[in-house]
Amino acid sequence: MKAVQFSRYGGPDVLEIVEIDPPHPGPGEVRIAVRAAGVNPSDWKRREGRYRKFEEIRFPAGVGVEASGIVDEVGPGVSSTFVGDAVFGYGEGMMAEHAVLTHWVHKPDDLPFEIAGALPVISETAWRGLDELSVRSGQTLLVSGAAGGIGSAVIQLARVRGTTVIGTASPQKHDYLRELGAIPTTYGPGLTDRVRQLAPDGIDAAIDVAGSGIIPELIAIVGDAAHVLSVADFSAEEYGAKFSRGPPKDPERVLADVARLHSKGLFRLHIEQSFPLEKTAEAQIVSAAGHVTGKLIISP
Ligand SMILES: NC(=O)c1ccc[n+]([C@@H]2O[C@H](COP(=O)([O-])OP(=O)(O)OC[C@H]3O[C@@H](n4cnc5c(N)ncnc54)[C@H](OP(=O)(O)O)[C@@H]3O)[C@@H](O)[C@H]2O)c1
Numbered sequence: 001m002k003a004v005q006f007s008r009y010g011g012p013d014v015l016e017i018v019e020i021d022p023p024h025p026g027p028g029e030v031r032i033a034v035r036a037a038g039v040n041p042s043d044w045k046r047r048e049g050r051y052r053k054f055e056e057i058r059f060p061a062g063v064g065v066e067a068s069g070i071v072d073e074v075g076p077g078v079s080s081t082f083v084g085d086a087v088f089g090y091g092e093g094m095m096a097e098h099a100v101l102t103h104w105v106h107k108p109d110d111l112p113f114e115i116a117g118a119l120p121v122i123s124e125t126a127w128r129g130l131d132e133l134s135v136r137s138g139q140t141l142l143v144s145g146a147a148g149g150i151g152s153a154v155i156q157l158a159r160v161r162g163t164t165v166i167g168t169a170s171p172q173k174h175d176y177l178r179e180l181g182a183i184p185t186t187y188g189p190g191l192t193d194r195v196r197q198l199a200p201d202g203i204d205a206a207i208d209v210a211g212s213g214i215i216p217e218l219i220a221i222v223g224d225a226a227h228v229l230s231v232a233d234f235s236a237e238e239y240g241a242k243f244s245r246g247p248p249k250d251p252e253r254v255l256a257d258v259a260r261l262h263s264k265g266l267f268r269l270h271i272e273q274s275f276p277l278e279k280t281a282e283a284q285i286v287s288a289a290g291h292v293t294g295k296l297i298i299s300p
Contacts, residue, residue: 002300003096004280005060009049012281015063022098025075029100032069032087036117036274037094039296040065040149044284062093063280064298068107068117072098081106088116090251095280097300103248105255111262115269118149118295122269123258124248125231126153130161132244133205133229137162142195142203142221145210146182147173149295150231154207155182156267157258166198168210176270176293187212192221208233208241215239270294 001022006014025031043063045051068088071081081087081104088111089104107116129150135141141158145151146167158165159181167182168191174184185194187210195203204227206218211232216239219225225240236243248254261267272293275283277300287296 001097002277003093004063004277004298005093006047006063007060009047009052011048012044012284014047015281015284017278018060023093023100025073025078025100027076028078029075029091029102030071030078030081030087030104031073031075031098031100032067033072034067034069034094034097034099034117034300035113036069036115037064037067037099037298037300038118038121038149039275039280039283039287039298040121041287042121043095044288047284062096062099064094064096064099065092066090066117066120067094067099067101068113069099075100086113088113088119089255090120090248095277095298095300097277103251103255105252105259108259108263111259114271114274114297114299115262116259118269118271118297119258120248120251120255122149122153122295123157123267124251124254125150125244125246126157127254127258128249129154129207129229129231129244130157131249132242133207133227135161135163135205139204140164140166140199140202142199142206142218143167143182144187144206144208144212144214144218145169145232146177146180146184147293148209149292150209152180152269152294153258153267154209155180156261160261160266164199166195166203170291173293180268187214192217195221205229207231208236215241271297273297274299276300
């Protein structure tokens with residue numbers, strides 16, 4: 001089968017399309033014929049070696065951690081999933097024709113493969129962040145970096161909780177944020193004043209998705225570092241704010257719930273662009289430029 005791999009850390013040029021034997025699922029795992037694999041910033045950060053201090057990698061390494069597809073082999077001990085089932089979830093080496101999932105749920109018929117393959121990371125991260133901040137009905141949440149994958153999920157999952165959301169994005173994406181249910185504003189100088197005008201009664205919590213170095217400003221806006229959380233800025237804890245990290249918490253429940261919300265029309269995901277396997281490097285370059293709206297996917 002065809003797969004994307006890299007054998008050393010480096011730029012997009014270290015990615016290669018290789019012909020390898022398909023992997024086999026171990027106990028409690030399934031293998032899928034991949035239909036869509038979501039592109040995440042972690043794909044290019046891992047490739048660049050940014051995680052090497054806390055994550056062991058064995059070369060040649062595969063690319064991608066989430067996908068949707070059709071089950072074509074079932075590992076020992078798996079009882080509720082069968083060859084031919086449509087599923088989506090987490091694994092490794094997803095930018096390939098076949099890949100092994102370690103955590104998955106069945107894909108409802110009304111959830112397109114393209115969206116299902118891009119859902120796991122953003123929905124679990126958003127859900128975890130909202131839970132860690134105990135975001136609830138009647139509150140107002142500020143999201144810094146609201147138009148990307150995680151931001152799009154945070155907005156919609158917070159709206160489902162009955163929370164008012166103010167999200168930052170560049171002006172041309174404000175209609176997109178409104179469609180997802182957020183009140184948009186621009187990022188950059190003057191953010192505190194703009195947010196005060198939009199939320200005169202104050203902001204209860206803030207989630208930093210962009211990792212743009214504004215944790216102190218977010219703490220000043222919220223008035224309490226304990227109600228500020230970042231998923232992207234490792235310095236957050238130095239200021240007394242929270243940093244939320246994996247591994248995924250209860251991924252099967254989150255994925256099933258988000259699929260249900262999608263079926264009810266309460267969760268949508270914009271796929272900005274779909275790339276063939278051979279263009280994985282190009283997709284990572286677009287992701288690393290930092291202005292994706294929604295998600296990018298690879299369709300082998
Ligand atoms: N801790 C965890 O568990 C965890 C899990 C998954 C991902 N992450 C991290 O979370 C971060 C976000 O991931 P993602 O998938 O949402 O990324 P993404 O989809 O690539 O985010 C792109 C978005 O960021 C916005 N943006 C860029 N600069 C901004 C700024 N200065 N202020 C506000 N928004 C800005 C862009 O909007 P404009 O075009 O309008 O600028 C764009 O829509 C990444 O660093 C990723 O590694 C963490």
